[in-house]
Amino acid sequence: MTEDAYVVALAAYWRVPFEPLDRTPRSACELSDAQLIDADKTGLLPLQVDGERVWVIAPHGLVSRLPIAREGIRLTSARRLRQFVMRHGARELAQRAANGLRSARPELSAASHGRGPTVGWVIAAAALGIAAVAFPRAVIAIVSTLLALTFLAWTALRMLGAATAWQRWRPARPSELPTYTIIVALYDEADAVEGLIAALRRLDYPPEKLDIKLVLEPDDVRTRDALDRLVLGPPFEIIVAPAGGPRTKPRALNAALVLARGSYTAVFDAEDRPAPDQLHRALDVFLAEARSTACVQAR
Numbered sequence: 001m002t003e004d005a006y007v008v009a010l011a012a013y014w015r016v017p018f019e020p021l022d023r024t025p026r027s028a029c030e031l032s033d034a035q036l037i038d039a040d041k042t043g044l045l046p047l048q049v050d051g052e053r054v055w056v057i058a059p060h061g062l063v064s065r066l067p068i069a070r071e072g073i074r075l076t077s078a079r080r081l082r083q084f085v086m087r088h089g090a091r092e093l094a095q096r097a098a099n100g101l102r103s104a105r106p107e108l109s110a111a112s113h114g115r116g117p118t119v120g121w122v123i124a125a126a127a128l129g130i131a132a133v134a135f136p137r138a139v140i141a142i143v144s145t146l147l148a149l150t151f152l153a154w155t156a157l158r159m160l161g162a163a164t165a166w167q168r169w170r171p172a173r174p175s176e177l178p179t180y181t182i183i184v185a186l187y188d189e190a191d192a193v194e195g196l197i198a199a200l201r202r203l204d205y206p207p208e209k210l211d212i213k214l215v216l217e218p219d220d221v222r223t224r225d226a227l228d229r230l231v232l233g234p235p236f237e238i239i240v241a242p243a244g245g246p247r248t249k250p251r252a253l254n255a256a257l258v259l260a261r262g263s264y265t266a267v268f269d270a271e272d273r274p275a276p277d278q279l280h281r282a283l284d285v286f287l288a289e290a291r292s293t294a295c296v297q298a299r
Helices: 003-014 033-042 078-104 119-134 136-163 193-201 221-229 249-257 278-292
Strands: 044-049 052-057 073-075 180-185 210-216 236-240 264-268
Touching: 003 073, 003 078, 033 044, 033 078, 078 236, 078 249, 119 136, 180 249, 193 221, 210 221, 210 249, 264 278
Parallel strands: 052 073, 180 210, 180 264, 210 236
Antiparallel strands: 044 052
């Protein structure tokens, strides 16, 4: 069953109209472009139709009842709401993906700082060069020792990780699990997507708790055709990154992150094949470390 067919049937069951949104003009929505982007995440869109305020709801996952009154309510699919948002809010999404961090937290953005080397680094490099000329044997010995210590420290970290026991946590009911957003930025990866999708489908996690976003560039027709042949369906979503620059993988990830619905976000590459229990393992680390851990990296 397609998502549209499900929502149409749900609208008929609740006796509310189905809103296709394909002919709805931008002027019918009073939200700003920034608010329109957020409407995709919340699944709630206010519209003015024939002078009357209506609320368009895009159900996420399986639902069995309408929690509010039916008056002024219409249903649409998440896919149609996404298309409406991307059609009318692409410029805002492109701006947020490229410059959102610099605008919100300039102290964390490299774009807000000088790009040239600092004076300290220049002095250190010059001193190292002079020392290498004056005392070549001593400099070689010191650099070799530092590299060896770095290698040994990295090896010790890997051994510690391999020896650490995993404390498995599973809730009494799958509904208690948080939602994961999984983002995969793809470009010219038509040959890799079949293995990637197969690995994502093997994840040992309730599919209704997954929000998988595959981000493509506008001109990557081969990868899009390869994904279409796989007949993805929920929880997979294909997002076409808005046109503009810089045309980089971080920008594509940022475009999807703005639309993320999950409490946790996982990022994979096209060649990754995550273990089926990887999301549970990451969640256990977050729960054990509480607020002191912001990121968990797997192999």
